[in-house]
Amino acid sequence: MNAKHAEGPPVTEQDLTLVIAARLRARLRQEAGALDKLAEAAGVPADRLEAIVNGQRAPSIDVLWKIANALNVPFGSLIAPAPRRGAAVIRKSDANVLTSSGGAFRSRALTVFGEAPRVEIYELTVAAGHREHSLAHAPGTSEDILVVKGELEIVAGREPAYRLGPGDAIHFDADVPHAYCALGAEEVIAHLVLAYGPRD
Known part of the structure; x- marks a missing residue:
């Protein structure tokens, strides 16, 4: 998602923020200077990334x-x-919700994730009139979206814009830049299934 969006507000969703921080710390502790290398590779300022890694700042979806x-x-x-192991219930009240664009784009995880999930499921909420741009995901990644409420426009790579209403679904390659736009006067609610291709 585009670089102009800053990370989320100061920490309020403490649990999710701390989970993200712990996951990143576990990955970064293996190598000296890893935080600076990651900041450069991700295009995120090192001080911003450090605040996320320390659990002091909630990252936005794009970051x-x-x-x-x-x-x-x-x-x-x-x-x-x-x-x-076993069954896991994801209560709406306990949901992992990430935001972007000042809350105009929200993504609620509907999947209990492992370390290397092949498929992830999210509930997307897009404010009326908002357009959210996404960077290309990893090669081979695809998205399937089912619109539950509102009118949603999807643009993926060089494909034409696709307009979807309630009950409409779309599959597209998400390893190209893409965008979600809520058309009309009401917010859009949609379910997104994110599938990863083979990884190195």
């Missing part, structure tokens, strides 16, 4: 995508609590 792409890991692996 977290940049970090995941730079680490070459699935997005969900950065927001995953410790893996567990």
Whole structure:
């Protein structure tokens, strides 16, 4: 998602912020200077990344995508609590919600993630009239979106714009820049299934 969006507000969703911080610290402690290298690879200022790693700042969706792409890991692996066996219920009140664009774009995780999920499921909420731009995801990544409420426009790479209403679904390659736009006067709610291709 585009670079003009800053990370989220000062920490309020403490649990998710601390999960992300712990995941990043575990990945970075293996190598001296790793934080600076990651900041450069992700295109995120080192002081901003350090605040995220220390659990002092909540990352926005776009910043977290940049970090995941730079680490070459699935997005969900950065927001995953410790893996567990058996059934797991995700209560709406306990949901992992990430925001971007000052809250105009929200993504609620509907999947309990492991370290290397192949498929992730999210509920997207897009404010009326808002357009959210996304960077290309890892090669081979695809998205399937089902619109639940509102009118949603999807633009992926050089494809034409696709307009979707409630009950409409779309599949597209997400390893190209893409955008989600809420058309009309009401917010859009949609379910997104993110599938990863083979990873190195």
